[in-house]
Amino acid sequence: MSSEKASALVLRTIDFSETSLVVWLFTREFGKISALAKGARRLKNPFESALDVLTLCRIVFLHKSSEALDLVTEAKLLRRFRPTRQNLAGLYAGYYVAELLGDLTDENDPHPELFDLADETLAALAAGEVVPRRLARFELIALRFLGHAPALDQCAECGMKIDLTGRIAFGGIHGGALCRGCRQGKSSVVSVSAGVLRTMAQLADLETQAWRRIEIDAQILGELRKQEAKNNREILPQRLG
């Protein structure tokens, strides 16, 4: 058992007893951890109410090597998630980011680049940035960091370049876009418009800031959201199985 320091995003908190909380944290240094925070529900506590959902904090914790819960001993609040007034969409998007981090990552499996992305995304959502674009970008880049980036301009199976016109076969479970030859005989393949794949590629771009100027039109947004929901549904069972 060793004492460690980490930057952490609070994913969930559960009342454990009259005075204590169990918290699920996504840390930059150690990945997801679950930890007990003794006395966190008391008025005077060593955590300065930093252990609230979606807050960013610096923590000191005892890392247990066994199955036992880690123990948070200190927490310093760095940023509370405070949506700008009346911005309920931003808040729900924040909850969704926490849910994805919880579902897509494993305990003690650090992804510092994903942590930074989540941190930036939560700050932007709280500041009132347009939700669908931010959220779509978060999902796509998170999948890439975790090794599940969908192929968007070449066939996921044979690597052949795909002509981005008309409608294109896409199977999240098969790794993304598929050429005519490779789609044959595969189940769970849908057809999406070329515009959706182009938008996905722009949104996931880490090199330039062009994604900030994307105006997602309603039809593409609808397809995109459907596609992402399907992606997550298909990737999750693979991970869990």
Next chain:
Amino acid sequence: MSEVTRSVTELINEFAKMPGVGKKSAERLAYYVLRLNRTEALVLADAIRNVKENVRYCRNCYNLAEQEECEICRDPNRNREVICVVEQPRDLMALEQAGTYHGLYHVLLGRIAPLEGMGPEQLTIDTLVNRVRSGTVREIVMATNPTVEGDGTSLYISNVLSDCAVRVTRLARGITTGSMLEFANKEVLADALSGRQAF
């Protein structure tokens, strides 16, 4: 632990389920009950039974009540134009102990927490909206906990009530009375500044 009878073990186990009661305290409580005379012990048993058989939620505000309506809703001296919205009956009790509020209440019986599967439909928000629509309410005071989920619940409710002719306010927050400004964290100071009021 040495041999005790089954009844004593059961009693210890029941006490040990209570919040803040560990195995040792549970044993102490059980031996206390054993030492009581029969009448004293049955008063305790009856108190538990009465609470389960007689206590229910108030049909207006979901406070704990022994009749259809709670004591606060039945009190003719309360101001019926103001409703203070809280998460749990224990929050209501805390506000009552402060002794400065004389309006009515509405207990949500929880807060919106999508990550725990708690949506608005699991709370008593519908009833609150009906009270506002059908009554003489002029002000709703949001007093959910000052957490992300508590604030989110208040925000949701204020959106739902936005088309009603009612003023929605929330509890002030900020610097603790008797503390020092220089030691307050920046979030607390930001709250205090944005919630400043005229002298």
